Amino acid sequence: MEQAEISTETSSTVITCWAAIAWTANAPLSIEKVEVDPPKPGEVRIKIISSGLCGTDKHILDGKNKVPLPAILGHEGAGIVESIGEGVTSVKPGDKVLTFPIPECKECQFCLHPKGNMCLKEKVLSPTGLMLDGTSRFTCRGRKIYNLFGTSTFTEYTVVHEIAVGKIDAAAPMDKVCIMSCAVPTxxxxxxxxxxxxxxxxxxxxxxxxxxxxxxxxxxxxxxxxxxxxxxxxxxxxxxxxxxxxxxxxxxxxxxxxxxxxxxxxxxxxxxxxxxxxxxxxxxxxxxxxxxxxxxxxxxxxxxxxxxxxxxxxxxxxxxxxxxxIMGEYKTRSCIPKLVTDYIQKKFNTDPLITHQLPFQKINEAFELLHGGYCIRCVLLF
Known part of the structure; x- marks a missing residue:
């Protein structure tokens, strides 16, 4: 597989890279070249380093959970910020980050409540497959491709709203911490x-x-x-x-x-x-x-x-x-990076949950392992 095609200055350019696309349910994912647009105001473009396979992704592929298709699935991702849109202040290029399927805008009634974590800007309960402005950042074969829960991590590069991104410790092992995006806090x-x-x-x-x-x-x-x-x-x-x-x-x-x-x-x-x-x-x-x-x-x-x-x-x-x-009632951006720090400090060890690691291009093999019950968590490495 070729490396992603990236220009020297990428913050305002389209990136061409590889992604796994679900064109329809009950069919294997198709690894294809996609165009990933630059981040708009309030958005972050991320180079994905690792992504876990979650049962929710499998339910979507099996047709049990309905989301708009064709889409780039995956919501359990760890990566490095490649570029940021106007107004983004919580992360900068080069930061290690996690993507969160449940955002935290820190402004709505649920984010402001001491207990609530279901941000009003979430895309899980009623998935639209689109960014908050109603558009997509992915294109394949001249066709716009939907995202999943505002994340989409089965791709070399993704665009996520700042409210769904959390900066994590620079010492975080990126092949291990992607499961902190969903499985562990949940x-x-x-x-x-x-x-x-x-x-x-x-x-x-x-x-x-x-x-x-x-x-x-x-x-x-x-x-x-x-x-x-x-x-x-x-x-x-x-x-x-x-x-x-x-x-x-x-x-x-x-x-x-x-x-x-x-x-x-x-x-x-x-x-x-x-x-x-x-x-x-x-x-x-x-x-x-x-x-x-x-x-x-x-x-x-x-x-x-x-x-x-x-x-x-x-x-x-x-x-x-x-x-x-959902997401263990954790306020994602406020709480989950602290879990990563606790993991790094060996306050708990979640490594046994990861039983398999495969290169991204073997994603369909990874789903076969998950479907057959041969793995606990399989992590894709990019």
Missing amino acids: GFGAVFNTARVTPGSTCVVFGLGGVGLAVVMGCKASGASRIIGVDINEKKFPPARALGVTDCLNPRNLKKPVQEVVKEMTGGGVDFAFEVIGNTDTVVAALESCHMSYGVCVMVGESPSNSRLSFDPILLLPERSLKGS
């Missing part, structure tokens, strides 16, 4: 900020992928006495046990619903349940696994577009709680 925050897992508690985690195992790590760090892991892929059980899971369950091998087994194992239910798959049936199973009176169920996975939850409301009446958590 999992950790679901435990520390949303559920607030307590020492000595019992937990169940549905889905033992990258985010699910970040949840497991958070539960262990919180002092949970028992962590039950649920997955239909038993290849994930050994790494799950290594990270803190005490009991592993494969629902396909059980003679009764998994939630019934969990309740039998825990004397009526767990204190905290996490659904990290993105499936309405497992959300209900996780909720039913919770103890009444004080059980807390946290929905972390993104369920298919237009799906609906259906359960007996009596489950909630005896004071069970069902909560949603």
Whole structure:
């Protein structure tokens, strides 16, 4: 693969580079040359160094989650600022940065609230595939290409709004920290900020992928006495046990619903349940696994577009709680760079979540690994 074609002075020029394009769902990604426009006011153009593959990207390729296509997917990226648009002050060319699918404008009611993190300028709940001005920065074959969640990291260069970019420590290992853009804060925050897992508690985690195992790590760090892991892929059980899971369950091998087994194992239910798959049936199973009176169920996975939850409301009446958590309730630009610094200072180690690293041009092989359950997190290197 040729190197990206870049002029000596790129801040006001179009960059021609390679990107993986999803022309349609249920088809392999196509690696093609794209033109990446210069950043407009308030925008940042970034040279991507690494990008993680998230289950959400897979759901989009599988047609379960609807976004405008053709698009450049990917939202878990680490890179270096190449150029900035007018008015950008928080980063400069040469800075190491992360891209965030949930921005932080620091101006709207949710950004200003001490708890809220769902910035009003987000592009996740109702993805338009366009920048805030309603246009695109990508062109391929003379056709405009949509972005994903205002990020798009399956490309050598991307353009992101300043409100979705966070400067990180210059010492950050760029082949490792891309998972701090999504998987790690999503999992950790679901435990520390949303559920607030307590020492000595019992937990169940549905889905033992990258985010699910970040949840497991958070539960262990919180002092949970028992962590039950649920997955239909038993290849994930050994790494799950290594990270803190005490009991592993494969629902396909059980003679009764998994939630019934969990309740039998825990004397009526767990204190905290996490659904990290993105499936309405497992959300209900996780909720039913919770103890009444004080059980807390946290929905972390993104369920298919237009799906609906259906359960007996009596489950909630005896004071069970069902909560949603996106990006772990972290205010992205304010909080996540601090997580990177803590990682560098070895306050925690998320390296075991990355089981595979592949060159960018092997992105379809990476998705095959993810689809087959052979990896926890695969990182693409550019």
